[in-house]
Amino acid sequence: MADINPRRLVRVHPERVTDVSSTDFPGHYPGEDHSWDHKLFKKNLKLSVKRLSQRSIEFDLVGVDASIANAFRRIMIAEVPTICIEEVYVWNNTSVIQDEVVAQRLGLIPLNVDPDLFETRGVNDSATDRNTLVFKLNVACTKKPNVPAGTIDAEKLYENSTVTAGHLEWVPQGEQEELQAFKIKPPASTNPNIVIAKLRPGQEMEMELHCIKNVGKEHAKWSPVATASYRLLPHITLYPKTSFNTQLKRIPPEHADKFASCFSPGVIRVDPVTKAVSVDPKGVRGETMSREVFRHPEFTDCFGLGRVRDWFMFTVESEGPYAPEDIFPASIRVMRSKIANLKKATERLMGMTESDEPQQDTTEDVQMADT
Amino acid sequence: MAEIPKIEVMKGASADLSAATYRIYDESHTMGNALRWMLMKNPKVEFCGYSAPHPSENAIQLRIQMYDSESSLTALHAALAQLDTLCATIDDAYSKSLNEDKFERWVEES
Numbered sequence: 415m416a417d418i419n420p421r422r423l424v425r426v427h428p429e430r431v432t433d434v435s436s437t438d439f440p441g442h443y444p445g446e447d448h449s450w451d452h453k454l455f456k457k458n459l460k461l462s463v464k465r466l467s468q469r470s471i472e473f474d475l476v477g478v479d480a481s482i483a484n485a486f487r488r489i490m491i492a493e494v495p496t497i498c499i500e501e502v503y504v505w506n507n508t509s510v511i512q513d514e515v516v517a518q519r520l521g522l523i524p525l526n527v528d529p530d531l532f533e534t535r536g537v538n539d540s541a542t543d544r545n546t547l548v549f550k551l552n553v554a555c556t557k558k559p560n561v562p563a564g565t566i567d568a569e570k571l572y573e574n575s576t577v578t579a580g581h582l583e584w585v586p587q588g589e590q591e592e593l594q595a596f597k598i599k600p601p602a603s604t605n606p607n608i609v610i611a612k613l614r615p616g617q618e619m620e621m622e623l624h625c626i627k628n629v630g631k632e633h634a635k636w637s638p639v640a641t642a643s644y645r646l647l648p649h650i651t652l653y654p655k656t657s658f659n660t661q662l663k664r665i666p667p668e669h670a671d672k673f674a675s676c677f678s679p680g681v682i683r684v685d686p687v688t689k690a691v692s693v694d695p696k697g698v699r700g701e702t703m704s705r706e707v708f709r710h711p712e713f714t715d716c717f718g719l720g721r722v723r724d725w726f727m728f729t730v731e732s733e734g735p736y737a738p739e740d741i742f743p744a745s746i747r748v749m750r751s752k753i754a755n756l757k758k759a760t761e762r763l764m765g766m767t768e769s770d771e772p773q774q775d776t777t778e779d780v781q782m783a784d785t
Numbered sequence: 786m787a788e789i790p791k792i793e794v795m796k797g798a799s800a801d802l803s804a805a806t807y808r809i810y811d812e813s814h815t816m817g818n819a820l821r822w823m824l825m826k827n828p829k830v831e832f833c834g835y836s837a838p839h840p841s842e843n844a845i846q847l848r849i850q851m852y853d854s855e856s857s858l859t860a861l862h863a864a865l866a867q868l869d870t871l872c873a874t875i876d877d878a879y880s881k882s883l884n885e886d887k888f889e890r891w892v893e894e895s
């Protein structure tokens with residue numbers, strides 16, 4: 415497998431993990447710079463998409479610090495906006511599910527509406543066609559006529575015995591009907607088969623549902639992802655390399671197959687003739703880091719186990735309006751708007767400190783704290 | 786009620802702001818850790834650390850100490866600008882990979 419600078423390795427031992435923190439800071443290594451260098455960053459940055467489906471994406475982000483990778487992960491989960499049902503006006507609900515429970519269930523339904531079409535509604539703002547999307551849910555269960563005697567299947571016996579997300583009916587407000595995006599793709603649930611409630615003849619639900627734009631940190635229903643996570647690339651060092659400043663020993667050929675079986679399938683390749691052991695560069699991505707290999711004394715000093723500290727293998731599963739490949743760029747946009755926001759506040763603070771303003775000018779947006 | 790400032794300098798900062806703790810509202814570990822890392826990449830920064838003091842306070846505190854009485858505010862401003870270029874670079878690399886690389890496309894059953 416490709417050579418990795420030992421400084422990039424997090425080392426895994428039988429009962430502890432060492433070299434966890436990154437060391438690429440000025441002053442860490444004598445005589446080395448390590449200050450921010452955009453050109454060097456650009457050179458070392460490797461981003462490659464590995465797999466893409468209509469629901470999920472896997473990509474490698476290599477050459478960034480954990481703080482940056484983690485910021486994007488956190489933003490994808492908690493700060494990329496979506497639109498969800500927030501207010502439920504129940505006009506009639508004679509189902510067995512209580513109003514508040516059904517309201518909670520409705521809130522969790524993912525909608526296919528592009529959040530860029532909407533504005534965020536503030537706490538004191540009134541609902542307009544720019545910030546609120548309205549659905550109605552109007553379902554009554556009835557007996558189907560002429561059902562053969564002895565039928566027990568509720569679907570055959572009754573009309574609307576199951577209320578699903580497909581029953582949500584969009585009620586266009588103001589200019590929403592004219593919107594080209596809505597003409598192409600009318601607002602609805604991303605999955606019409608989500609069960610909301612079950613009804614029996616005589617029971618009905620009549621509700622008006624208001625949807626607003628918000629982010630996952632307010633409530634997880636606004637999170638655009640099912641999961642957004644990363645793993646560090648596992649790394650196995652073998653003879654003739656060195657590990658922990660000691661020369662590694664060769665894996666005894668008679669134990670080669672046993673060595674391979676200590677790792678996940680496909681991680682270690684064993685030459686069928688020479689019994690020479692090597693690491694499969696693709697297979698190593700699937701290593702579960704079970705550390706089974708440490709249990710066998712015959713492999714002592716034969717290998718080094720670790721992870722690459724700046725090699726992030728992201729998995730993002732979309733659950734909502736975004737295509738999986740659009741969520742990461744959306745998180746970058748959110749990050750940049752946060753930065754722009756902070757930069758503006760910093761500039762205001764700089765202007766204030768330079769002009770010798772009194773420190774307690776409360777009319778300014780940025781002020782010196784008095785606590 | 787006066788609007789809460791996005792950033793304020795906390796009590797105890799030195800007059801030239803060479804050592805100061807900033808209280809940043811409506812931010813979390815997301816910005817805190819990223820900013821701390823970028824500030825520590827600056828050789829003029831002697832110390833940088835952040836904390837999220839309490840889960841019920843919607844703010845983080847960022848401590849910056851500078852060498853040679855330089856302004857920590859200038860360093861903070863520079864770090865933000867550098868973070869922005871970093872984001873732009875990652876964005877470009879991502880769209881390049883998505884548009885040009887050959888990768889596996891598959892259909893996921895739901």
